[in-house]
Amino acid sequence: xxxxxxxxxxxxxxxxxxxxxxxxxxxxxxxxxxxxxxxxxxxxxxxxxxxxxxxxxxxxxxxxxxxxxxxxxxxxxxxxxxxxxxxxxxxxxxxxxxxxxxxxxxxxxxxxxxxxxxxxxxxxxxxxxxxxxxxxxxxxxxxxxxxxxxxxxxxxxxxxxxxxxxxxxxxxxxxxxxxxxxxxxxxxxxxxxxxxxxxxxxxxxxxxxxxxxxxxxxxxxxxxxxxxxxxxxxxxxxxxxxxxxxxxxxxxxxxxxxxxxxxxxxxxxxxxxxxxxxxxxxxxxxxxxxxxxxxxxxxxxxxxxxxxxxxxxxxxxxxxxxxxxxxxxxxxxxxxxxxxxxxxxxxxxxxxxxxxxxxxxxxxxxxxxxxxxxxxxxxxxxxxxxxxxxxxxxxxxxxxxxxxxxxxxxxxxxxxxxxxxxxxxxxxxxxxxxxxxxxxxxxxxxxxxxxxxxxxxxxxxxxxxxxxxxxxxxxxxxxxxxxxxxxxxxxxxx
Amino acid sequence: xxxxxxxxxxxxxxxxxxxxxxxxxxxxxxxxxxxxxxxxxxxxxxxxxxxxxxxxxxxxxxxxxxxxxxxxxxxxxxxxxxxxxxxxxxxxxxxxxxxxxxxxxxxxxxxxxxxxxxxxxxxxxxxxxxxxxxxxxxxxxxxxxxxxxxxxxxxxxxxxxxxxxxxxxxxxxxxxxxxxxx
Numbered sequence: 001x002x003x004x005x006x007x008x009x010x011x012x013x014x015x016x017x018x019x020x021x022x023x024x025x026x027x028x029x030x031x032x033x034x035x036x037x038x039x040x041x042x043x044x045x046x047x048x049x050x051x052x053x054x055x056x057x058x059x060x061x062x063x064x065x066x067x068x069x070x071x072x073x074x075x076x077x078x079x080x081x082x083x084x085x086x087x088x089x090x091x092x093x094x095x096x097x098x099x100x101x102x103x104x105x106x107x108x109x110x111x112x113x114x115x116x117x118x119x120x121x122x123x124x125x126x127x128x129x130x131x132x133x134x135x136x137x138x139x140x141x142x143x144x145x146x147x148x149x150x151x152x153x154x155x156x157x158x159x160x161x162x163x164x165x166x167x168x169x170x171x172x173x174x175x176x177x178x179x180x181x182x183x184x185x186x187x188x189x190x191x192x193x194x195x196x197x198x199x200x201x202x203x204x205x206x207x208x209x210x211x212x213x214x215x216x217x218x219x220x221x222x223x224x225x226x227x228x229x230x231x232x233x234x235x236x237x238x239x240x241x242x243x244x245x246x247x248x249x250x251x252x253x254x255x256x257x258x259x260x261x262x263x264x265x266x267x268x269x270x271x272x273x274x275x276x277x278x279x280x281x282x283x284x285x286x287x288x289x290x291x292x293x294x295x296x297x298x299x300x301x302x303x304x305x306x307x308x309x310x311x312x313x314x315x316x317x318x319x320x321x322x323x324x325x326x327x328x329x330x331x332x333x334x335x336x337x338x339x340x341x342x343x344x345x346x347x348x349x350x351x352x353x354x355x356x357x358x359x360x361x362x363x364x365x366x367x368x369x370x371x372x373x374x375x376x377x378x379x380x381x382x383x384x385x386x387x388x389x390x391x392x393x394x395x396x397x398x399x400x401x402x403x404x405x406x407x408x409x410x411x412x413x414x415x416x417x418x419x420x421x422x423x424x425x426x427x428x429x430x431x432x433x434x435x436x437x438x439x440x441x442x443x444x445x446x447x448x449x450x451x452x453x454x455x456x457x458x459x460x461x462x463x464x465x466x467x468x469x470x471x472x473x474x475x476x477x478x479x480x481x482x483x484x485x486x487x488x489x490x491x492x493x494x
Numbered sequence: 495x496x497x498x499x500x501x502x503x504x505x506x507x508x509x510x511x512x513x514x515x516x517x518x519x520x521x522x523x524x525x526x527x528x529x530x531x532x533x534x535x536x537x538x539x540x541x542x543x544x545x546x547x548x549x550x551x552x553x554x555x556x557x558x559x560x561x562x563x564x565x566x567x568x569x570x571x572x573x574x575x576x577x578x579x580x581x582x583x584x585x586x587x588x589x590x591x592x593x594x595x596x597x598x599x600x601x602x603x604x605x606x607x608x609x610x611x612x613x614x615x616x617x618x619x620x621x622x623x624x625x626x627x628x629x630x631x632x633x634x635x636x637x638x639x640x641x642x643x644x645x646x647x648x649x650x651x652x653x654x655x656x657x658x659x660x661x662x663x664x665x666x667x668x669x670x671x672x673x674x675x676x
Contacts, residue, residue, distance in 0.1 A: 121631065122590045144594050147573035149541045149554050152591055173590045174545045176621045177633030184622075196620055199549025199652070243555070256498055262559035263508060269556075280549060282651060319497050490547045 003039035006032045007068045015215030015427035015442075016208075017366050018069025029075045030087045033062065041066035042345045042358075043093035044430075045439050045456035048103035058109045060086050061454075062096075063428070063439060069364060070430060072441075077109055088113030095345050095461045102494070106179065120172040120494065132158035132166050140475065144173040148479075151489035155478075162474040167467045174493040182453035183445070187213065188287055188418055190450055194440060195282045197455045198491030203229075203236040204433025205455055206285040208440040211366065211429035213287050216421035216444060223410035225289030226367045231302075231405050232281045232290070234398040235272055237434035238309070239265055239280075241395045244486050245313075248388055249320065251480040252329035257316070264312055271305040274298060289415030303406050310399045317392050330385035334469040334481030337382055346465045347458040348436015350485050353390045354382035360432035372404055382469075387484040420448055435459065435488065457491025509563035513660040515667035519646045521639075537569045537666055540578035540602065544595045544638065545588030545621075549652040550612040554582060556655040557662075569662065575601040580665060581608045582658075583642070585615035586623070587635045599642045607665045609646045610638035611658060616647040 010020035024032060036043075042065040050058040057079050064071045077086055088111030089096040100111040101119035110116070117128060129139075137160055144152035152173035158166040178197060185193055194209035195202040207229055214221065242265040249257020269279040275298040276284050276291075284291055294302075320326055336346065338355030351358055359376050361369040377393040379386035421427070421444040429440040436458030445451035466485055470478060541554060557564045564570070572578050575598045587595060599608070613619035615638045623636030638644050648661035 120590075144591065145542055145575075145598055149543075149551055149571060151543050151548055151551065152545070152594070173594070174543070174588060175590050175633055176545055176586060176588050177624055178621075180624075180633070181621060193620055196547040196549065196651075199547040200552060202549070243552070256502065259560050260501065260505070262556070263505070263561060266556060266559050266561050279654065280552060280652065282549065315497070315501060319501065322497070488548065490545075 002035040003041055003066050003071075004068065006035060006073070007066065007071055010071060013070075013072060013426065013428055015212040016070060016364070016430035018364055019072065019428050019430070020069060021072035021074065023074050023076065026075065026087060029062075029073060032073050033089050033092050036064045036066055036071065037092040039066060041071070042347070043089065043096055043461075044070065044437070045441070045454065045460070046089065046096050046099040046103065047441065047454040047456070048107040048109050049452045049454075050107040050109070058107055060103065060109055061441065062089065063441070063456075065358075065437075070428065072428065085110045085112045087111070090115070093345055094343070095464060098464070098492075099460060106494075120175045122172055127170055129156045129168050129170070130166070136160050137165060153489045157475060157478075159475055162476065164470050164473055164475060164478070167470045169463055169467060171463070171489060172493055174490040176490075176494070178494045179452065179454060182450045185450060186448050187444055187450045188420065188448065190442070190453060191285060191287060192283065194453075194455055195285070198457050198459075198488040199280070199282070200240055200488065201236070201433040201435060201438060201457070201491065202280060202282045203232045203285060204431045204438045205440065206282075207233060208429030208431040208438050209442065209453075209455070210285055210287050211431065212427035212440050212442040213421065214419075216425040216427035216442065217419035219288060219416065219419040221289055222413045222416055224412045224414050225416070227405050227409050228290045228294060228414055229285055230368050230372070231294075231402055232276070232284045233431065233433070234402045234405070235268075236281060237398045238395060238402075239268055239272070240434040241391045241398075242268065242309070242313075244483065245316075245388065245391055245395075247483055248330075248384070248480065249326060251483050252326050254323060254326055257320070260312070260316055264309055268305060268309055271302060275302050286415065287418035289413070291415075293414040294409070299406050299409060303403060306399050306402050310396065313392070313395060320388070327385070329477075329480060330388055331383060333384040333477050334473060334484060335381070335383045336465050336469045338380055340468055341382065341465065344465050344468070345461050347461045348432070349390055349394070349434070350387060350462050350465065351436070352377055353379045353386040355380040360430055360437040364430065366431070368405070372401055372408075374401055384480060384484040423447070424451075433458075435486070436462065455491075455494075457488050459487040459489075460492045462487050463492065508560050509566055510561055512562075512567055512663065513656050515664040516660045517664065519648055519661050519664045521647050522643060522645050537580055537662070538572045538578045539569060539580045539582050539662070540572055540575045540598065541582045542584070542595060542598050544583055544585050544591045544615075544641075545634070546584035546586070546612065546614060550584040550615070553652045553655050553658055554584070554611065557659055562655050562659060564659070575599075576603065578602050579606060580662065581606065582611055582662070583608060583615055583638045583644075584611045585636070585638050586618045586621045587638055587641045589632055589635060592635060592641055595641055607646070608638070608642055608644045609648065609661050609665050610644045611648050611661070612653055613649050613651045616649045619651060
């Protein structure tokens, strides 16, 4: 395994388990990427950094998920003027293209790959969509303001009649300058901003941030804090899956599903609020542990609530399975084949519905998942029905895990004093959120500041897959197919 | 089918009474009270995400669930600003959404109301307002009222469904007076 020679050379990185990193020359950067691709590794994130100042040097980073763990490679780019280019990775990892374009928009470092269109930076003169020519072909432009209560983004369909020939996504509409904002926040407060990178994954991002921070500072957590964090993460997974299942039924014309699932979700959110003081756990994870403890009474109420959710979902799943209208809309809609999912490097829930056996909780478990391992849920059909089924199965698995966590909740403190990392310390966080693995790279600056922080949402990898899954489907099935992936706009828009 | 009907019957009606309007949320009183009383609560809302983290969207979606039952109040979400009386805007407004937000506002027929949702919509929140400095691009323009006029602002990160409902009802209630019950 040639990828292993980079792993052997690399040095341990703080934070996430089994993370190593190394600095490479330009030739090595390309060679390492080729070796990782040949070994079936995934590009997890690609990002850049540059210090303030006119002629400052920049660094480009690539994080890979290989069998041995997380391999971080970095390449220093000397200030050689505007023509300097580093070797692009899009031919090996298609998802690299948008990340490289974003890195140019934010830090002015250019890759050698052909697509040089801006991504996060929106130019007043517009954007060059790839046109589809031929008799009867026309375009439908959708967004950035959509018909539903969702985030902003633009979709350009080229269609004949109602059949989609091509879809091109144009994002960046939720670009808030999050990486820059991190540098203005004290490092012990950064978890609050991390929780708001993508609001539906607040626990995943704030945990990943704290995992990096605590690793850098050498801050061991009390067991109770670890268990409570995992409980919060699984509650976040449960709430999102409940919301999605209702919305998916509704998008297929079954309003009953939305009414029932949104009611069950609301009852769960109220239970979470009684237990942790917040409906959505934006501020539950803090450096050193969790913001609040869980009382015995609240733990009992949560256990009962999880049992009742599970009972109702079982009933509703039987109704879904018997509903011929839903089966008709879900089955064979928006197929992402396992081969294509591998080629595109898709991650998380959508990947597992297309035969990808990837779950960070199992493959690279942090505590407590090493002691409480989830069963991986994998389907191979890759259609909307598979993504619905994965949600149902993962929801049940999360409920099983949470009941175990609540039953084995260790006694003791829920938080310990947070420690400040030294200036220059570097760490990463890697947490399997409900949508997929979120990754955070954090570097401390002087005086308790953040030198740089890159939060990475799996939607970077998964959005391009929708452009393929929609092909040959009809335009009216797009909302259903899009919802079955339910990707984040804010997360990758940074 | 039987299972579905049985479930509907066993769950029954779970809707709760709506909250009262809260005049403290009102930051501007542009609409004539007479118009407001004509509009009543037969209200059409267009939601615009001007750059939020998606947290507020989750709670806005919640007000349509059976417990808050927005439609039971005669209020509904519509697919186009051209059909809307009220814009529900989440922020912070980012530079890449400024033009779209202005166009949505212009496309909404008069008389119209704007409710800013969440800490970011009210003040820019945790994302703040990128400073204007020459040569660099401003990503984040901050609160909604920096871009379009706002009638009611609902703080919270995210605000609860009850707070969002109270904000909407405040926008259509007569100044100081409470919107009538369900």
